[in-house]
Amino acid sequence: MTKLVYQLDGLTCPSCLQKIEGALGQQAGVKTVKALFNSSKVKAQIDPSVTNADVLKKTITDLGYTVVNVRSQEA
Template identity: 35%
Template structure:
């Protein structure tokens, strides 16, 4: 398991948290999602072999959010 911190653009309200949380938890290999609205970040605990970082970023893009990974 790996922890990746994603900086997410355009997160502004509680429904964003639900959208982002749902988009990431729907991916096989994602174990934990911690959305920090105030910081504009999402900490994801994931299996990099089944859920690599680019898959997380693509899922967020499909949900309407651009994001960039940072080392957690």
């Protein structure tokens, strides 16, 4: 498993979090996802044999949000 943390710009309301969590949660290989409004971060745990950080980043940007930074850590 790989843990990813996305730092975002443009989170303006709690419904944004639900939108992001829903879209990422439907992606193959995503085990858990949690969006944090106060820190503008999205944390995800993925199976790297199925998906990767770039796929999730594209999903976030396609929703209209800017990814400022991505950190990854092997779990």
